[in-house]
Amino acid sequence: MAPQDxxxxxxxxxxxxxxxxxxxxxxxxxxxRDLPWRVTPSAFARGTRPDPYRxxxxxxxxxxxxxxxxKAYFWTFVEKWPTVAxxxxxxxxxxxxxxxxxxxxxxxxxxxxCADLVARQGGRFPxxxxxxxELPGIGAYTAxxxxxxxxxxxxxxxDGNVERVISRLYSIETPLGEAxxxxxxxxxxxxxxxxxxxxxxxxxDLGATxxxxxxxxxxxxxxxxxxxxxxxxxxxxxPVRLPKDDRPLRRGATFVAERGDGAILLRKRPEKxxxxxxxxxxxxxxxxxxxxxxxxxxxxxPAGWRRAGRIGHVFTHFALELDVFHAHxxxxxxxxxxxxxxxxxxxxxLPTVMKxxxxxxxxxxxxxQRAH
DNA sequence: CATACGTGGAA
DNA sequence: TTTCCAAGTAT
Numbered sequence: 001m002a003p004q005d006x007x008x009x010x011x012x013x014x015x016x017x018x019x020x021x022x023x024x025x026x027x028x029x030x031x032x033r034d035l036p037w038r039v040t041p042s043a044f045a046r047g048t049r050p051d052p053y054r055x056x057x058x059x060x061x062x063x064x065x066x067x068x069x070x071k072a073y074f075w076t077f078v079e080k081w082p083t084v085a086x087x088x089x090x091x092x093x094x095x096x097x098x099x100x101x102x103x104x105x106x107x108x109x110x111x112x113x114c115a116d117l118v119a120r121q122g123g124r125f126p127x128x129x130x131x132x133x134e135l136p137g138i139g140a141y142t143a144x145x146x147x148x149x150x151x152x153x154x155x156x157x158x159d160g161n162v163e164r165v166i167s168r169l170y171s172i173e174t175p176l177g178e179a180x181x182x183x184x185x186x187x188x189x190x191x192x193x194x195x196x197x198x199x200x201x202x203x204x205d206l207g208a209t210x211x212x213x214x215x216x217x218x219x220x221x222x223x224x225x226x227x228x229x230x231x232x233x234x235x236x237x238x239p240v241r242l243p244k245d246d247r248p249l250r251r252g253a254t255f256v257a258e259r260g261d262g263a264i265l266l267r268k269r270p271e272k273x274x275x276x277x278x279x280x281x282x283x284x285x286x287x288x289x290x291x292x293x294x295x296x297x298x299x300x301x302p303a304g305w306r307r308a309g310r311i312g313h314v315f316t317h318f319a320l321e322l323d324v325f326h327a328h329x330x331x332x333x334x335x336x337x338x339x340x341x342x343x344x345x346x347x348x349x350l351p352t353v354m355k356x357x358x359x360x361x362x363x364x365x366x367x368x369q370r371a372h
Numbered sequence: 373c374a375t376a377c378g379t380g381g382a383a
Numbered sequence: 384t385t386t387c388c389a390a391g392t393a394t
Contacts, residue, residue: 068389110392136392138392213389
């Protein structure tokens with residue numbers, strides 16, 4: 001018998017129906033990921049507690065976003081704004097600029113709104129799931145995650161990883177969405193009174209490194225003896241998902257106006273909706289019509305527009321093709337627009353799609369420039 | 373309950 | 384190339 005299996009038996013004897021949590025925590029102690037916002041299990045055992053501000057910041061950044069993508073943004077934010085008070089004191093515009101490229105920009109607006117609220121209420125985050133969930137940008141998952149990780153509350157933390165682990169552990173045939181209440185109830189039964197924060201992080205690490213969507217590494221799984229999907233012979237079949245709808249294609253035209261000194265004409269998008277509050281190059285509306293090529297006839301003002309190319313970009317619910325036009329103009333910025341100087345462009349609150357547009361017209365224009 | 377909301381990396 | 388999908392939230 002493998003040593004791991006003997007450990008497993010001993011845990012069962014001690015913990016009874018908590019054996020799944022015990023097995024998972026034992027695995028986590030040995031195989032946890034080291035992450036910038038995380039307190040390791042050994043440090044936690046010695047009494048170190050995570051900073052709720054950093055837990056909150058990381059959890060919001062990690063919503064629908066990969067760990068690798070978050071790391072650099074996390075460091076940027078904690079260096080610029082080490083505390084919730086510092087973030088509250090920052091201009092919203094600076095926060096949007098720092099968030100540019102990370103996606104789901106309403107998160108940045110809610111982050112700032114949440115920081116303002118918490119700072120106004122004394123600078124401490126609430127330490128219960130219910131009160132956390134009242135804050136902007138904090139939903140069911142994030143409230144539970146902060147309560148468990150930052151405040152050691154036995155909250156049921158259910159994210160995409162946990163849904164996958166649980167749906168396999170119990171071979172749940174109900175499609176995701178409909179199965180969420182069932183999954184939540186199962187997690188609530190598993191959460192231990194001791195180390196609930198580590199339990200939550202362990203579930204997510206297991207989902208991220210062992211119980212992966214494709215080709216799960218079941219041979220290395222601490223829960224393989226408990227897993228119904230392994231018995232059924234096909235863990236990868238879970239979670240069961242409903243087929244998704246096709247992504248429609250939209251088209252439009254964008255207009256990169258460049259001044260003699262290299263400045264580019266930009267404007268701010270409305271606060272709400274797609275890319276809300278972010279900066280953009282002047283553009284036509286993005287329509288579903290797939291017939292005609294867009295032309296410089298649609299330009300916001302006359303200039304010697306030359307077609308510079310076409311870029312593609314894929315959003316969650318539609319794909320976009322933009323024809324990029326380029327012209328050299330001089331003079332004042334039209335109403336609602338502003339000139340962004342060449343060395344300032346890389347620091348603007350430009351979403352990735354807009355950086356692609358500018359690069360198509362003026363290669364290198366959005367890259368970081370060395371300060372003089 | 374369904375839909376809107378970004379991006380980039382992996383297979 | 385295409386498809387999937389990653390620590391979800393707001394409406």
